[in-house]
Amino acid sequence: MDQIKAGYINLRNYPPLLENTVNTIVLSPLLFIGKFYLPPFHVKLEKSIEIETQDKQTIIKGRIDFLLLNQKFWVTVIESKQVAYSVEAGLDQILAYMLAAPQSQDVVFGMITSGGSFMFIKLLKGYPPRYATSDIFDVRNRGNELYNVLQILKRISQLTFA
Numbered sequence: 263m264d265q266i267k268a269g270y271i272n273l274r275n276y277p278p279l280l281e282n283t284v285n286t287i288v289l290s291p292l293l294f295i296g297k298f299y300l301p302p303f304h305v306k307l308e309k310s311i312e313i314e315t316q317d318k319q320t321i322i323k324g325r326i327d328f329l330l331l332n333q334k335f336w337v338t339v340i341e342s343k344q345v346a347y348s349v350e351a352g353l354d355q356i357l358a359y360m361l362a363a364p365q366s367q368d369v370v371f372g373m374i375t376s377g378g379s380f381m382f383i384k385l386l387k388g389y390p391p392r393y394a395t396s397d398i399f400d401v402r403n404r405g406n407e408l409y410n411v412l413q414i415l416k417r418i419s420q421l422t423f424a
Contacts, residue, residue: 263408266291267401270377284377296412298419349374349381349398357393360385371418373411378402380411382418 269287273279293299352374360370360383372383382396396414399407 263406267406288377296415349376349379
């Protein structure tokens with residue numbers, strides 16, 4: 263975690279730090295350390311989704327950056343944003359993606375990251391859907407909050423697959 267933080271801080275000195283770079287230097291190593299590339303998980307990158315509103319007036323199309331799956335159960339939809347954007351800038355987008363989870367799921371968990379900041383989302387599907395967000399965890403805060411992020415990811419996986 264400390265090396266991921268150091269790499270992120272180093273690369274901040276060489277802008278622009280774009281979405282693909284965030285995925286490569288922060289998100290992929292974090293998921294690797296958390297063993298999210300091993301069974302029972304598998305990853306879908308750039309997964310296309312399409313959501314239609316109930317009145318069939320609006321269709322939202324997009325691509326999920328990372329999707330962790332276990333037998334088609336969506337654990338975490340991870341949307342990464344450019345470092346220049348706040349993680350909150352991706353909230354509407356990730357909620358739309360989370361709504362596209364299979365109908366059999368009552369709860370979907372998500373995470374938005376800019377590489378340096380992380381926010382978790384819990385979506386309760388239903389009519390109307392409801393969601394809650396976590397505090398924002400930032401690698402520049404005292405200590406290394408990447409450890410907290412990894413703990414939360416692991417806890418979500420335990421909750422959803424217990």
